[in-house]
Amino acid sequence: MSADHDAVDEDGLVDNDFPDGEPVPEAPRAVDPARIVARLAVQCALAEQGVDADALVGVVVIEVPSPDWVSPVSMAWRDIAKVPTKRTSSSRTGDIEVRPGEWMVFDADGSGSRHRPKYENEQVAESLWQGQSVLGVSHAPDRLLPADLLRAADLRLVLMPLNAEDLMGVAQSVTSSTTDLTLAVEVCAAVSPVVLRLARRSGQSAEDFLRRAEAIVARATSRASRPTPTLDDLPGMDAAVAWGHDLARDLAAYGAGRLSWADIDRGCLLAGPPGTGKTTFARALAATCGVPLVVGSYSMWQASRDGHLGDLLKAMAATFDEARKAAPSILFIDELDSFYSRTADSRHRDWWASVVGALLEHLDGVGGREGVVVVGATNHPEMVDPAITRSGRLDRIIAVPLPDQRALAGILRVHLGDDLAGVDLTRAALLALGGTGADCERWARGARRRARKAGRPMTLDDLLAEIRGAGQMSPVGARRIAAVHEAGHALMQVLEQPGTLQHVSIREDDQSGGHTAVDTPSGDVTEAWLSMHLRRFLAGRAAEEVVLGQVTGGSGGPIHSDLGRATWLAANAETAMGMSARPLLWLGLWNERDLATLLMNRPDLARRVETRLNAAYEEVCRRLREHRPALDSLEAGLLEREVLTGTEVEAIVLTERKA
Incomplete structure (x- = not known):
């Protein structure tokens, strides 16, 4: 059956024909529950004000409970007014043929992006002086309907949600069956025309129809019950x-x-x-x-x-x-x-x-x-x-920075709600260091899924497993490489700039197998400052060589990799920061796209950059060998706990120094 052969009659019914034009024998006529409930709600509002529907003329404004009511009410109006209606849609003045006795309908649910008050106000005035009546329908009429329509209103109706008895009648009309099921008052208040359309199934009973509507409202209420954060x-x-x-x-x-x-x-x-x-x-x-x-x-x-x-x-x-x-x-x-x-x-x-x-x-x-x-x-x-x-x-x-451990504990508590009530989240927050608020929401959701799948309440281990990314964890060998690499970065940070290490982690994420977070204060750009930062960048690779006897590609990659940042800094020290004795020229601050080309085309500059990097690398290897016990302890701590705070790292280094 093609959509071209579907027609909706004035009662909200769909006529079904075969493509060849022959009627379907005893075809069922589908009743639109949205139009029925909209019509009933309007009739109740008219009766409440003692208005005769047969005498309706002029300008009427209807305020509906929610945007879901707007279209069904405007469609049901012609059933009530018993005369043709035209919806303005996005037409401009002069585009709509005005016929005396008809109703011009302005409906606004707030979803349109082309509100044109000038043209709409002109259409209201033109419709009225040529003998049409005008209807405005919206859940927020004072904000969304034409100002002139509101100024000229003869009647203003406010639709109220239907009660349980009304909905029973709608169910009986739609399904041609009866039911004694009475929905709760709060459920009735949340039932909209769209909900009733979603609840409709072929061949269902009136009770099934109402049960489905009740379930849809319950699911929507559950989603909406989460309070808006302040x-x-x-x-x-x-x-x-x-x-x-x-x-x-x-x-x-x-x-x-x-x-x-x-x-x-x-x-x-x-x-x-x-x-x-x-x-x-x-x-x-x-x-x-x-x-x-x-x-x-x-x-x-x-x-x-x-x-x-x-x-x-x-x-x-x-x-x-x-x-x-x-x-x-x-x-x-x-x-x-x-x-x-x-x-x-x-x-x-x-x-x-x-x-x-x-x-x-x-x-x-x-x-x-x-x-x-x-x-x-x-x-x-x-x-x-x-x-x-x-x-x-x-x-x-x-x-808006990445959250620290205290903030992560608070964010996890917000997203966990009543789950893990009273449980200390310090361990989870420590493991989560480097994560974001969005990550916390994802971890809480995943922990609920784990508990649900196991058929039990959530445990702290569910949350920790989600934060760790269990099931995606690298093999033992890869985890040890990550621990050695990050331990090198953490140790050099503590040795070079005590008090600036925030945390070090080998928790995997989409970016890498670990990270070291620092809060490095700004300082004067001197040779000492430059060498210190080069050592910090190269410490991970140096730790791999010192501990494992070989290096991996973990220090390389894009410009923001360890080696990329070190090379960028050394090159720009030579070309833009005035750190080069010969030639004493400003050659520009180079970006990722052009830096590699520059170094390949300028072998003299590449040699000077390489000299800086090699000197920093040799020095960091020497210092890591000197503090090898602390390096080994940091590696062991990361393999055991995955995350260490800056304070914990400094305590380990201090202990090894005293030993």
Whole structure:
């Protein structure tokens, strides 16, 4: 059967014909439960106000419980008004034929990206003076319906959820069977027309129909029951949380008329690695401030329609317009590093000039931005067009770092909820060092799955297994190589800069088989500073040679590998930092793409870089041999515990020194 042969009649019924036009013998007629429940809800609202449905004319506004009700109610209206209706959709004035006696229907569920108030207001006026009646349907009519429609309204109805008796009647109408099943009040309140469509099955009984609706509501309620986080639920984001609390107080004062909009921060830029909770912060900020959250991004706007420049700019404008209508509000713009600097790519300079220019106009509030706080997010702040972060725009940049052990324990507790209540998560947080908030959520979800599969409550071992990535762990030999490598990095860090090692781990992730986290203070770029950093970078490879008698490729790879960073630093010391005695020239700061070509074409420079690297490597090998007992103890500790804190590493080194 082709879709071309399906027709919906005025009762919400589907007529089924064979492709050749012959009718199906005694074909069942499918009743649309959404249209039935919508019609019943409207009739109840009319009866509540004592309005005769047969006498309906003029302008009617219907406020529905949720967006799911909008389309079914507008479809059911012609059953109630008993005259033809036309939906405006996205038509402009003059595109719709106006026929006196008909109803012009404006419905808005908030999903459209092309709200055009000018044309809609003109359509309302044209429909009325030519003898049409007008209906507006929305879950948020004051925000989404044309202003002139609201001003001209003769009747305003608020639809209430149906009760258990009403839903029993709907079930009987849909299934042609009876039932005594009575749904709970809270379930009835959550039943929408869409839920009833999803609950419909061929040949089912009225009881089965209601049971399915009840189950759908239960699943949706379970997902929605998780409370929206507030700023107090975000451990490890101290700077961002402090700013957010200040903003919440200011917005409260602004709403009460005690503070001018000019005295409120207009936004900020969150900068940090992926998975550190920037999007979660935006949700928590809106919840704490008690204002709506509107979300946009370059990829979202670029995906609008055909992705042409005009479509992108219209979608961007629509998002800002939505935020203005909801003001005071939080507008969260993700992926701000997608807005490349207009000088970075000459091939597409015109495109980016238009895109970034439009964004700057919206940020400046040329069209009015009072009450809209813009929060941007980026993984790479250095790639964001500098004009976006100038004063008056997103001029406050807040770093969102990887969480420390204390923060990881708090984040795990948030995502675990009631699971592992009362269990000390210190061990899990230590093992999780280097992970993000998103990782914590994934680990908690995986731990629940393990416990569910085993048919028992969750245990700490379930969580630890998820953090370790059990089942994907490297063989024993590979783990020992990782332990030796990271022990070398950790030992040299403690020897070179005591107090700067945060932790060292051989927990595997998508990036590597281990990592060493440091908090290295900035300092003057001297020969001593340069040599120290070269030794730090090369310590992992040197430890492999000292302990294992051979080296692996773990120090090599892309530019951010140990050898890559060491080579980059040594080369730029010679070409850009003034560390070369001959020639005393500035030859430029070289990037990953051009550095290899430079060294291959300049053998004299390559020899000077190699000399620096060899000197640093020989020195780090000497120092690791000198502290071999500490190196062996660190290796053993990592193999046993997988993660060691900086304090633990320093204690091990101090003990070996005293021995």
